[in-house]
Amino acid sequence: MSDKPIVGFIGVGLMGHGMAKNIKTSGYELWYLDQRPIDSLLKLGAREAASAKDMAQKCDVIHICLQNSGQVESVIRGDNGILAGARPGLIVIDTSTSDPASTLKLVEEVKGKGISMIDASLGRTPKEAEEGTLDAMVAGDDEIFERVRPVIECWAGRIIRVGAVGNGHKMKLLMNFIGMSYGALYAEAVVLSAKIGISPQTLREVIAPSRMGSGFFDTFMKYVVERDRDAHKFAISFAAKDLRYVNNMAAESKMMSIMASAAVQYYAHAESTGHGSDYVPMLSDLVGALNGVDMAEEVRKGAHNVAP
Missing domain, CATH: 3.40.50.720 (NAD(P)-binding Rossmann-like Domain)
Structure with a gap:
């Protein structure tokens, strides 16, 4: 060479x-x-x-x-x-x-x-x-x-x-297991927050500067609160695929994988209902719809309740 x-x-x-x-x-x-x-x-x-x-x-x-x-x-x-x-x-x-x-x-x-x-x-x-x-x-x-x-x-x-060789792909799947599980968790949390009367804006204000905040949380909530669809450009179909690979990796290792098995479900549902090309933070809208919550409307209501 x-x-x-x-x-x-x-x-x-x-x-x-x-x-x-x-x-x-x-x-x-x-x-x-x-x-x-x-x-x-x-x-x-x-x-x-x-x-x-x-x-x-x-x-x-x-x-x-x-x-x-x-x-x-x-x-x-x-x-x-x-x-x-x-x-x-x-x-x-x-x-x-x-x-x-x-x-x-x-x-x-x-x-x-x-x-x-x-x-x-x-x-x-x-x-x-x-x-x-x-x-x-x-x-x-x-x-x-x-x-x-x-x-x-x-x-x-x-x-x-x-x-x-192979460990690079294994490490990436571990990273995406953590990240996409956070995505599912955040989606469920923002919908639950709305259901109990706490706006997405307030949830972000409390969590972002705390020890539970992260770069992933920031970009996820930038979509949820600001409706910026390009805040976190990672497709739901990719997330679903990566979590399937994680579950395969766990099965081949003969390991019980309750968290990975749970995390993939929201993404699989989104993909199967035609939302695979949406980005991961948009999972919040789909989880909202499953629970009778319009997240865009919740953001609008939250904006009216923010003190000047």
């Missing part, structure tokens, strides 16, 4: 766009693959690959940033996938939030073709992706990691080594 490997990027959505942009502006030759042309990357000099196979024939390092393990498996194993075009020595970095069981199978498959694979799960938001300051939870072989560290540093402000 040369000092400046040729880098590929598959999946330039909310997170992947900023990551790819920062790789390109750091001086790397960049090929990307997505469902549509990305003008902002093309203007920077990135080039669009015809397929994952085409990308694998051209690149030394390929990032994958997709929605689920099924998509990752397809882009690696498909007729026009990475395995169909890869040369020995290629390094694949999976930054998706994937099922660790799938990841470990893929690692063994690609190894048989002379390809190395590490997982580098992401922390923080699309804002930090654009700024190049994401958290990266990187798992895999130390030598491979050191070879790609300069590329990861293009988009990560903090790199945390979490051990053997």
Whole structure:
């Protein structure tokens, strides 16, 4: 591999766009693959690959940033996938939030073709992706990691080594288990608050500065109180998928998982009733509707009761 490997990027959505942009502006030759042309990357000099196979024939390092393990498996194993075009020595970095069981199978498959694979799960938001300051939870072989560290540093402000390959995806699922459980808890709490006569504004005022406040609580309540739909841009369908993976991980570990089993239910209901593309804080509206509460109306009523 040369000092400046040729880098590929598959999946330039909310997170992947900023990551790819920062790789390109750091001086790397960049090929990307997505469902549509990305003008902002093309203007920077990135080039669009015809397929994952085409990308694998051209690149030394390929990032994958997709929605689920099924998509990752397809882009690696498909007729026009990475395995169909890869040369020995290629390094694949999976930054998706994937099922660790799938990841470990893929690692063994690609190894048989002379390809190395590490997982580098992401922390923080699309804002930090654009700024190049994401958290990266990187798992895999130390030598491979050191070879790609300069590329990861293009988009990560903090790199945390979490051990053997697969642990990056396991750690990300633990993070999302905590986060999405908070989302379900907050949704239920704001609706209960409204049912007993305490406005969303008052709940935020009390909780936010306390030890129970958090960045997640702040963005969740920014939607609830200010109705800012872009306050926390993480889709309910992604939350449901991640919690399903958490429950799978617990089952494979032969562990009782009462909290994970409960947390997934609100998200599954929202997804099954056509709200999968809504963002996580909007779960509060759906839980409200299940309980006869119009949360937008509760916010309006609360605004009238706020002292000037």
